[in-house]
Amino acid sequence: MSDLVSRKLDVIENADPMGRGPDDPWRDFRTVERLDMELHFQFKHSFGKLSPFFLALEERRLMGTRCTECGKVWMPPRVHCGDDLAICEWVELPGEGVLEAASLSAYTLTTGGGEDTLVLGYVTLDGADAAMLQQVRNCDSPAPGLRVKAVWAERPVEHPMQLFWFEPA
Amino acid sequence: MSAGEDIVVLGGGLSKFARERPDGTPVDWMVEAAIAAMDDAGVDPAEIEHSLVAYESEILARQLSMGQVIQDALAFCPRPSIRVEAGGGTGGAAIRTAYAYLKSGLCDSMLVVGCDAVGRGVTSATVREVYALSGDVDFEMAAGGFFMAYYALMMQEHMRLYGTTEEQMAMVSVKNHRNALSNPMAAMPMEITVEDVLASPPVVAPYKRLDCAVLADGAAAMVLATRSWAEAHASAWRDKPRVSLTGVGCGTERVRIGDRPKPYPGLAHYRAKREASRAAYAMAGITDPRRELDVAEVADTYTGAEMQAYEDLGFCDHGQSGPLTARGVFDLGGELPTNTSGGLIGQGAPPGAMGLAQAIEVVNQLRGVCPAERQVPDARRGLTDIHGGTASFSVVSVFERRD
Numbered sequence: 001m002s003d004l005v006s007r008k009l010d011v012i013e014n015a016d017p018m019g020r021g022p023d024d025p026w027r028d029f030r031t032v033e034r035l036d037m038e039l040h041f042q043f044k045h046s047f048g049k050l051s052p053f054f055l056a057l058e059e060r061r062l063m064g065t066r067c068t069e070c071g072k073v074w075m076p077p078r079v080h081c082g083d084d085l086a087i088c089e090w091v092e093l094p095g096e097g098v099l100e101a102a103s104l105s106a107y108t109l110t111t112g113g114g115e116d117t118l119v120l121g122y123v124t125l126d127g128a129d130a131a132m133l134q135q136v137r138n139c140d141s142p143a144p145g146l147r148v149k150a151v152w153a154e155r156p157v158e159h160p161m162q163l164f165w166f167e168p169a
Numbered sequence: 170m171s172a173g174e175d176i177v178v179l180g181g182g183l184s185k186f187a188r189e190r191p192d193g194t195p196v197d198w199m200v201e202a203a204i205a206a207m208d209d210a211g212v213d214p215a216e217i218e219h220s221l222v223a224y225e226s227e228i229l230a231r232q233l234s235m236g237q238v239i240q241d242a243l244a245f246c247p248r249p250s251i252r253v254e255a256g257g258g259t260g261g262a263a264i265r266t267a268y269a270y271l272k273s274g275l276c277d278s279m280l281v282v283g284c285d286a287v288g289r290g291v292t293s294a295t296v297r298e299v300y301a302l303s304g305d306v307d308f309e310m311a312a313g314g315f316f317m318a319y320y321a322l323m324m325q326e327h328m329r330l331y332g333t334t335e336e337q338m339a340m341v342s343v344k345n346h347r348n349a350l351s352n353p354m355a356a357m358p359m360e361i362t363v364e365d366v367l368a369s370p371p372v373v374a375p376y377k378r379l380d381c382a383v384l385a386d387g388a389a390a391m392v393l394a395t396r397s398w399a400e401a402h403a404s405a406w407r408d409k410p411r412v413s414l415t416g417v418g419c420g421t422e423r424v425r426i427g428d429r430p431k432p433y434p435g436l437a438h439y440r441a442k443r444e445a446s447r448a449a450y451a452m453a454g455i456t457d458p459r460r461e462l463d464v465a466e467v468a469d470t471y472t473g474a475e476m477q478a479y480e481d482l483g484f485c486d487h488g489q490s491g492p493l494t495a496r497g498v499f500d501l502g503g504e505l506p507t508n509t510s511g512g513l514i515g516q517g518a519p520p521g522a523m524g525l526a527q528a529i530e531v532v533n534q535l536r537g538v539c540p541a542e543r544q545v546p547d548a549r550r551g552l553t554d555i556h557g558g559t560a561s562f563s564v565v566s567v568f569e570r571r572d
Contacts, residue, residue: 012191017187039231101322101436130425133312
């Protein structure tokens, strides 16, 4: 393999995946060259009308929204009601609630905060009518029905959703 | 076409599903599948009036506008084309869109071709990260959420409500991997045991590695037409058992599981599948699906997801999928054999192709041309169920043999 192409990754002599031997209709096209390529995006990612929720996290406040028509409280917040489309209003919720379900994950995304494993759970905050996904920490048995409280990060984080997680209340 | 005319499936073809296809590109595979489908249908490619391209995430193949790229590669220009995307439900959306185009008279014949390249050309970590963008980004993905976890949390609730067990889930994995043994197009044919599944590495509780469908490369294609076009243009109409698309329904659901109404669907159920199947059953005149269907391909992104689907598709009551699975109701030889192809777990899961691959398996079952190991005797009516997200988009289709 020559080194005239700097991004050349490999050259593969492929077998026919269907094993047709001399009857392989694509026999003239089984040599494949691959390059090492990457794609990188950078965004000015906007939280839009939901920005007050994320800004309030920096003040250790959990802001939901209440529908001005039906009174349903959305957490995570919605700018307009998910049931009737009426424009909502901000309402502060206490930092405690009930764990609905939880799972231990052996995989994490880059958004997972750098841990090898994590527990993700759905928590319905007191006063809310929907459940929000968040990490559950310092909990040996995250069983449904467990009372949990928001715990706040002491150090700077990359994303506002990393400013809090839930632990047993 | 005339009003009320049948929409017929004239043929289908796959390009092999595999964990990695270093032998080509998505365009190469789609062309292979399309040629196979047009051969199966016995049609002249130059006579097909329209194409439809089903593709989810071509950004993972460093390509955009895959619909236009494929149209060129297939030598279909300047004929009309449409590209369809609905996440994992893309293949279902393709079938339903084809039905609408053919019924409306926009065209009388259509080549439908679907693909995704999500094998090892990109890392699975990259795919997980990109696919997380198809759910809630600002709250759930930012908190560390991703699709495996969402499915796992739904199943935790199903276990809590109904006592569904990890052993029952493992039985689905054993069945689907085994069914794939007679499928040369399958990525993951395996003879395994319940113990193997339970002992496989944990992913997100309750799911282990062998509970999960595998990301795969591959393509699938179908030829659909009105009956009158088929009579005039397709040798399959004369030479092969005739199969019609007699029902197709769509349903949707809130993206975030925690936003879904309680008690139904709550965290544990797929309301979009109930909606989609009810619409499809009404079109096809089905009132008791477990008895009136002979074969089904159900979205088995995870073993538990297949079981949850049985319930919302009306195969059984809520909470009954575990006991019925243990009884073998959905095995080959059982009351309603499900995922005879191997499903997404055994055959593989390239999103744009998998809904079409399901339909091709059902059509081959109804034609009676599957290998003997997995042929359902005298199959007359079959179903496909496929979804995107955690079934925030769902399509159910019903196919029937007509002779």
